Amino acid sequence: MASLQAVEKTLSELNLLGPDGWPAWTQILQKAHKTNYGRSEDPIYLHLASKTRLGAVTLLAVQFLDFLPEDGRYVLFQLSITDQTLLSTIQSNQVGQLAWQMPKSREYFHLTGKFYICSAPRQVTRYSPPVLPHVSATTEDLAAQRQISNQFWEARRLEQWRKLPPKARASYTWPMSGSAPKAPATAFQCLAMEDMSQLDPPTSPLSPTGRSNNRDSLMSQDGTPNPMSLPSSPSSVTSFRSRWNSTTGVSDDAPLSPISAQNKLRNDNPAKILHDIALDNFCVLVFKPLDIVHFESSPLPPKRTVSSRNGNLGWGTSVHISNVFDPNCLLDLYRRCSRPVGCQ
Numbered sequence: 001m002a003s004l005q006a007v008e009k010t011l012s013e014l015n016l017l018g019p020d021g022w023p024a025w026t027q028i029l030q031k032a033h034k035t036n037y038g039r040s041e042d043p044i045y046l047h048l049a050s051k052t053r054l055g056a057v058t059l060l061a062v063q064f065l066d067f068l069p070e071d072g073r074y075v076l077f078q079l080s081i082t083d084q085t086l087l088s089t090i091q092s093n094q095v096g097q098l099a100w101q102m103p104k105s106r107e108y109f110h111l112t113g114k115f116y117i118c119s120a121p122r123q124v125t126r127y128s129p130p131v132l133p134h135v136s137a138t139t140e141d142l143a144a145q146r147q148i149s150n151q152f153w154e155a156r157r158l159e160q161w162r163k164l165p166p167k168a169r170a171s172y173t174w175p176m177s178g179s180a181p182k183a184p185a186t187a188f189q190c191l192a193m194e195d196m197s198q199l200d201p202p203t204s205p206l207s208p209t210g211r212s213n214n215r216d217s218l219m220s221q222d223g224t225p226n227p228m229s230l231p232s233s234p235s236s237v238t239s240f241r242s243r244w245n246s247t248t249g250v251s252d253d254a255p256l257s258p259i260s261a262q263n264k265l266r267n268d269n270p271a272k273i274l275h276d277i278a279l280d281n282f283c284v285l286v287f288k289p290l291d292i293v294h295f296e297s298s299p300l301p302p303k304r305t306v307s308s309r310n311g312n313l314g315w316g317t318s319v320h321i322s323n324v325f326d327p328n329c330l331l332d333l334y335r336r337c338s339r340p341v342g343c344q
Helices: 004-013 024-037 084-092 142-163 166-173 235-248 258-267 270-281 330-338
Strands: 045-051 057-067 075-080 095-101 107-118 282-296 303-309 315-321
Touching (some): 024 282, 024 303, 024 315, 045 084, 057 084, 075 084, 075 142, 084 107, 095 282, 142 282
Antiparallel strands (some): 045 057, 045 095, 057 075, 075 282, 095 107, 107 282, 282 303, 303 315
16 A cells, blocks of 8 residues: 555645645635735625535525635634524534635635534534644644644634624624514624733733723724623623633632632623623634535636545546536526627
8 A cells, every 4th residue: 555655746746735735726725715805804705505404405604714824724714603593504514515706717616525613612512623633743642632632723713813803803792693682772782892812901900001991992883882891791791700700710708819810800891701702602613625626717618627535545636628608607607697698
C-alpha cells in the first residue's frame, strides 16, 4: 500500500492539492470569494438545503463568516442558539448542501458536506467541532486532544465575535426568530453592542484611569443607554447572574478571593452580563465540504469541475464540458429565463 506521502505527491502532480497542501478547490473557492466580494462589508448569504428525520426538505439561508485560516477545508457560518429552525435542521441531519452563486464572475458552487456546531462552553449542542490533526498533534491522549481542540475552536468563536459589527452583536439579545415577544417595546431596544469579551473588570465603579463600567456600550434607538443596561436588569440577567455564580463558585456570604472579587464586579455590571448573554447565544457553524461542483459559464463551452473525496485516498477531480443551458445549474436557469434562446 502506498504511503500517505506518496499519495500526497501523486495528488500534487495531478494538481489536486494546492501549494499549502489543501485540495485545489479551496484556493479556487477563496479566489472566487475575493474576486466577487473583495472588501465589501455586505452580508453574504448562501442557500442551505437539507432533509429532516421525517424526510421533509428544508431550504434555509446561512450567513457566511470566513474561511478557517488553519485549515482551508472548513468554511465558517453564523448561527444563533435561539434560531430553533436552523439549529434543529442541523441537529436533525448533519449532512447538507449549499448553493453559492458568485455575482460577478458568473461562477456557481454546489457544496455537499457535514456541519458542526461551535457553541459556547455553557451550551450543549450536537455535532461538536472536529479535532484537527495539526492542532492536537502535541499529544496522543484522546481526551487531551479533545480539550485542545475545544480551546482552539472557542478561540476561533471569540475571534469571529470580535469581527462582527456592533449591530450584528446586538441582534443576539433579541427574542428567537418567529416568536412573539412579551414586551415588544423593549425586546429590540438593544441596537448596537460593543465587544466586551476582553474587558478587564475595574477595581471600582470608576477606576483611577477614568474607565467606567461601560454601560454606554449598549445603545438604544434614540442614542441613549439601553434600559436593559441600567440597574433594573431583566429576569434573563438575573438568571445569567445565578448561572455565573454557580460556575465561578461565588457566594454572597463567603469571603472573596481576588479572582472571585473580579468576577463579582463583572457580575454586578448589567451591561457586561447582557453582553455575555449575547456571546453565549453566538455560535459558529462549521462546514466541511466533501463534494464540490464548480460550474463556470464564462468560457465557451462552459466547464464543470467535480471534486469529491475518495475516502483515505484523497481527492478525485473530473472536468466536464456542459451545454450553455444546463438544467442542473441555477445560473443557467436564470440565463434561460432572462434571455432569448439564441442569445450568448
